[in-house]
Amino acid sequence: MKVVSVENLKKTYNRGKVVAVDGISFSVDREEIYIFVGPDGAGKSSTLKVVAGVLCYDDGKVKLFGQDIRSDRVVEKLKDKIAFMPQGLGLNLYHTLSIEENINFFADLHDVPYDVRERRKKLLLEATGLLPFKDRDAGKLSGGMMQKLGICCSLIHTPELIILDEPTTGVDPVSRRELWKLIYRFVKEEGITALISTSYLDEAERSTTLSIMKSGKLIVTSSPEFLLEKKIDVYEAEGEDVEKAYDIAWGCFKIPRLKGKVLRFVADDISPVSNLSLSVKKVEPSVEDVFLLNTGLKRVKLEPFFKISFDIPDEAIVAKNVVKNFGNFTAVDNVSFTVKKGEIFGLLGPNGAGKTTLIKMMTGLYNPTSGECFIAGFKGEKIKQVIGYMSQKFSLYSDLTVYENMVLWGKIYNVHGAILKSRIKEALRMVDLEKYRNSVVESLPLGIKQRLALMCAVIHGPAVLFLDEPTSGVDPAERDAFWQIIRFLAREISVTVIVTTHYMDEAEYCDRILLMNRGRTIAFGTPSSLKSETLKKIGMIYEVKTENPFSDVDKLTKKGFNAVLYGRKIRIYSKGILSPSEIEKIGVKVFSFKEGDVSMEDVFVFAVGSDEF
Amino acid sequence: MNFKKVKTIVIKEFKEMLKDKIGALVIFLVPISTMLIFGYGMRLDVDKIPFVIVDRDHSTLSRELVYKLSATKEYFKFVGEVPSEKVIDRMILKDKARFGVVIPENFERDIKSGKNRKILVLIDGTFPYRGEMAKSYVVAVVNQLNLERLEKFHKGSVPVELKTRYWFNESLKQEYLMAAGTMAVVLFMSPAIVASLLIAKERERGSIYNIYTSSITAMDYLSGKLLYTFFISCINFLIIFFLALYLFKVPFKGDLAVFVFSSFLFILVSAAFGLFLSTFLKTQVSAFVGSIILTIVPSILYSGYMTPISAMNRSGLLMAHMIPTFYYMKILKGCFFKNTGFVVLLPYISALTGFFLLFFGLNVKFFKKREK
Numbered sequence: 001m002k003v004v005s006v007e008n009l010k011k012t013y014n015r016g017k018v019v020a021v022d023g024i025s026f027s028v029d030r031e032e033i034y035i036f037v038g039p040d041g042a043g044k045s046s047t048l049k050v051v052a053g054v055l056c057y058d059d060g061k062v063k064l065f066g067q068d069i070r071s072d073r074v075v076e077k078l079k080d081k082i083a084f085m086p087q088g089l090g091l092n093l094y095h096t097l098s099i100e101e102n103i104n105f106f107a108d109l110h111d112v113p114y115d116v117r118e119r120r121k122k123l124l125l126e127a128t129g130l131l132p133f134k135d136r137d138a139g140k141l142s143g144g145m146m147q148k149l150g151i152c153c154s155l156i157h158t159p160e161l162i163i164l165d166e167p168t169t170g171v172d173p174v175s176r177r178e179l180w181k182l183i184y185r186f187v188k189e190e191g192i193t194a195l196i197s198t199s200y201l202d203e204a205e206r207s208t209t210l211s212i213m214k215s216g217k218l219i220v221t222s223s224p225e226f227l228l229e230k231k232i233d234v235y236e237a238e239g240e241d242v243e244k245a246y247d248i249a250w251g252c253f254k255i256p257r258l259k260g261k262v263l264r265f266v267a268d269d270i271s272p273v274s275n276l277s278l279s280v281k282k283v284e285p286s287v288e289d290v291f292l293l294n295t296g297l298k299r300v301k302l303e304p305f306f307k308i309s310f311d312i313p314d315e316a317i318v319a320k321n322v323v324k325n326f327g328n329f330t331a332v333d334n335v336s337f338t339v340k341k342g343e344i345f346g347l348l349g350p351n352g353a354g355k356t357t358l359i360k361m362m363t364g365l366y367n368p369t370s371g372e373c374f375i376a377g378f379k380g381e382k383i384k385q386v387i388g389y390m391s392q393k394f395s396l397y398s399d400l401t402v403y404e405n406m407v408l409w410g411k412i413y414n415v416h417g418a419i420l421k422s423r424i425k426e427a428l429r430m431v432d433l434e435k436y437r438n439s440v441v442e443s444l445p446l447g448i449k450q451r452l453a454l455m456c457a458v459i460h461g462p463a464v465l466f467l468d469e470p471t472s473g474v475d476p477a478e479r480d481a482f483w484q485i486i487r488f489l490a491r492e493i494s495v496t497v498i499v500t501t502h503y504m505d506e507a508e509y510c511d512r513i514l515l516m517n518r519g520r521t522i523a524f525g526t527p528s529s530l531k532s533e534t535l536k537k538i539g540m541i542y543e544v545k546t547e548n549p550f551s552d553v554d555k556l557t558k559k560g561f562n563a564v565l566y567g568r569k570i571r572i573y574s575k576g577i578l579s580p581s582e583i584e585k586i587g588v589k590v591f592s593f594k595e596g597d598v599s600m601e602d603v604f605v606f607a608v609g610s611d612e613f
Numbered sequence: 614m615n616f617k618k619v620k621t622i623v624i625k626e627f628k629e630m631l632k633d634k635i636g637a638l639v640i641f642l643v644p645i646s647t648m649l650i651f652g653y654g655m656r657l658d659v660d661k662i663p664f665v666i667v668d669r670d671h672s673t674l675s676r677e678l679v680y681k682l683s684a685t686k687e688y689f690k691f692v693g694e695v696p697s698e699k700v701i702d703r704m705i706l707k708d709k710a711r712f713g714v715v716i717p718e719n720f721e722r723d724i725k726s727g728k729n730r731k732i733l734v735l736i737d738g739t740f741p742y743r744g745e746m747a748k749s750y751v752v753a754v755v756n757q758l759n760l761e762r763l764e765k766f767h768k769g770s771v772p773v774e775l776k777t778r779y780w781f782n783e784s785l786k787q788e789y790l791m792a793a794g795t796m797a798v799v800l801f802m803s804p805a806i807v808a809s810l811l812i813a814k815e816r817e818r819g820s821i822y823n824i825y826t827s828s829i830t831a832m833d834y835l836s837g838k839l840l841y842t843f844f845i846s847c848i849n850f851l852i853i854f855f856l857a858l859y860l861f862k863v864p865f866k867g868d869l870a871v872f873v874f875s876s877f878l879f880i881l882v883s884a885a886f887g888l889f890l891s892t893f894l895k896t897q898v899s900a901f902v903g904s905i906i907l908t909i910v911p912s913i914l915y916s917g918y919m920t921p922i923s924a925m926n927r928s929g930l931l932m933a934h935m936i937p938t939f940y941y942m943k944i945l946k947g948c949f950f951k952n953t954g955f956v957v958l959l960p961y962i963s964a965l966t967g968f969f970l971l972f973f974g975l976n977v978k979f980f981k982k983r984e985k
Contacts (some may be wrong), residue, residue, distance in 0.1 A: 054825040091819035096632035588668035
């Protein structure tokens with residue numbers, strides 16, 4: 001019997017005007033980890049809510065544990081068997097209640113007897129590592145801890161199906177890895193079925209089955225192994241001529257993306273770039289490759305539409321021993337770095353690492369407690385005239401039109417009259433926003449809003465551009481278009497760009513990266529140098545496929561291997577060289593065994609991990 | 614009904630309230646401050662109106678008139694004598710006086726010789742109600758003086774003399790009525806706010822999904838919210854009842870048990886009404902503003918709080934009967950001022966019960982554990 005089976009599900013809002021889910025069908029088996037992946041607005045949340053029995057649907061057949069849930073009476077009877085965690089960091093928790101009180105409340109809601117509750121609570125708190133904090137208010141937890149508590153609360157009544165709506169959004173990679181470990185553990189130990197959505201494409205590989213969703217439709221449904229082992233020839237090229245190769249790639253190859261200094265593309269024949277000075281290697285396809293092959297990618301044609309009207313020193317940003325204290329708490333602890341003119345610079349770190357504080361000092365909103373910060377040669381209050389800032393929330397006025405927003409931003413930054421008019425015209429033409437000129441911002445898709453926000457942030461011709469988590473939840477194709485614009489601004493107009501992000505993927509687009517933890521710099525360099533340094537410290541990474549990955553990973557960790565479950569694969573981090581026979585010795589049946597690539601996430605997790613312990 | 618789950622909801626709400634200092638403050642502060650503001654501020658009584666006199670006669674009769682005017686110390690305050698009308702003008706402008714009386718020269722002489730003399734009264738008309746009061750007061754005093762003089766001259770008594778006695782609020786203090794009436798308004802408003810916020814808050818944050826996805830029934834969930842609101846509001850009721858009795862010194866003549874019982878019932882009506890509102894008002898702000906407007910406005914206009922029921926036209930009367938505060942106001946006035954028996958109040962109590970069943974019934978019907 002299928003745990004969930006959905007046929008032709010259709011869900012519309014606003015009396016049919018907005019189609020959220022457009023006739024999708026899928027089914028979930030017991031003990032599966034079924035992941036929906038896709039950009040914001042793809043219809044993931046609506047689908048999950050329908051399955052959780054908290055949202056009415058227009059059409060289609062939805063069965064839970066073999067029972068049709070259209071009638072309220074049926075779905076009410078099933079509710080003690082399922083758990084649903086809505087989207088948003090800790091939004092379903094009661095922030096003024098302690099961890100323990102939260103769990104107790106959920107238990108009582110589901111009529112869990114006292115002794116069962118106490119036993120289970122202890123188990124869950126131990127598994128999540130929250131036991132030492134059980135008296136702390138939920139509102140005072142970090143994002144990652146809140147999500148762990150959310151999962152505890154969802155599991156307290158021992159559900160058979162757990163539905164998690166974007167449990168890892170806004171959570172840093174370290175906490176994310178822990179959350180996944182937790183999910184795997186309970187799926188394995190208690191035979192739970194998990195239905196999860198995520199906007200991180202790379203996370204989809206952790207599933208047993210994944211569905212890529214876009215605009216209310218399922219593009220692909222498959223197991224990650226099957227999906228990624230399909231005959232897709234993905235290449236990565238690196239070297240001097242990479243930008244030249246990028247231009248060629250648009251003509252000859254499929255879905256070329258330039259991430260920092262690395263060009264990634266799909267091709268049958270790589271001869272067009274064979275005489276360039278490049279090192280090309282074949283890599284494993286990722287979910288993003290599959291997604292983009294299905295949706296396509298577009299090239300943004302750009303010309304310079306503003307010039308920076310003053311001279312910028314070659315070292316556009318200089319931070320010297322910057323410290324910021326709030327009372328006894330040191331948010332930024334002696335950070336120094338320089339950013340070159342026209343460089344794209346990434347600022348990464350877990351929640352609370354001090355990124356926001358550092359950005360606020362760089363944008364002149366805070367004065368450093370000690371140390372100095374020069375932005376384009378300026379200091380303090382004057383900084384504000386030479387920078388542009390785009391926040392996560394895009395800071396657009398949603399009830400104004402695209403044009404009105406740009407006029408407003410221009411005037412705020414003292415650009416007036418004919419210059420402003422011509423600049424807006426150019427900007428809109430450049431990024432293909434002309435057809436939206438008179439549309440009200442509220443009604444636009446996320447990707448369009450993002451492009452508009454970027455144009456607003458550069459309308460006054462800033463020398464330095466700050467992007468604060470600019471592409472959260474945006475469609476990968478839109479995200480690539482966005483990065484094409486950013487790269488253009490940096491390369492052709494010499495705008496210096498600072499980006500903060502949680503997407504490890506996005507970090508790869510940067511020229512150099514500064515990794516922060518607890519206010520200090522813990523890693524600094526180009527993405528590829530950081531990766532190779534990390535690989536040196538880790539030793540080797542192996543990707544192993546085994547017969548029973550869930551139990552095998554346990555066997556491995558018990559024997560002292562640093563093994564992590566990743567979908568149905570096991571990743572083993574090892575100092576020395578391993579061979580399959582060493583693993584088979586402890587009773588694990590190996591299907592395939594190969595060296596894995598080090599990812600930006602590995603860099604992050606490793607750096608933060610070695611900083612804490 | 615699963616009482617364990619109802620209890621769970623009530624306890625959770627109390628825990629949240631105790632930890633959320635500002636929220637708790639609002640819950641108790643709003644009704645108390647409303648009670649104080651309305652109780653003191655909404656009084657329409659006119660008292661201690663300051664006035665001045667220009668006496669150009671300085672005779673026995675003019676002094677008698679001044680004496681009579683300043684005798685009613687409760688309502689009027691004699692500020693003093695001033696030299697001219699111009700000074701009256703200035704005094705009124707400076708808010709030192711509200712009206713001035715000018716007694717002309719040869720006032721006594723002319724009257725004694727049988728002539729008709731006029732006195733001038735200058736009144737501050739910025740607040741018409743008060744001006745009207747001042748005018749009618751001065752008129753009354755002058756009339757009385759006239760009558761007395763007539764009696765003296767004609768040596769007979771005045772044919773009809775009116776003697777008025779007010780019952781049930783003997784001293785005719787509107788203050789009493791206002792303070793008691795404000796209780797009704799506050800008791801209709803505050804539980805409704807608390808209740809509507811309880812659900813709107815969960816809906817806005819997303820914790821409502823915990824309820825949607827658990828097996829708790831709408832009945833149990835809403836009962837939990839209702840009971841919590843009821844307990845909180847009972848505390849509020851006691852506080853404002855004490856305020857009415859001891860701060861506003863409103864006498865209480867009726868049956869305490871009947872009054873407390875009907876007040877509790879009224880709180881339940883209000884709480885159920887608040888829950889009902891939150892079915893439509895999805896955000897905290899709209900729930901807060903909406904519940905204030907939809908409880909206060911009709912309570913003030915149609916419950917007999919400001920406008921007497923007897924002065925309403927047909928549609929007003931119909932409206933009044935649709936508002937729970939109207940019935941509670943009847944009970945409240947009956948208990949405070951009249952010691953009306955239980956039997957007389959029974960129809961009103963049953964009306965409140967009806968309202969409660971209606972609102973709560975609608976709640977359970979409209980609360981859906983699946984979103985649209």
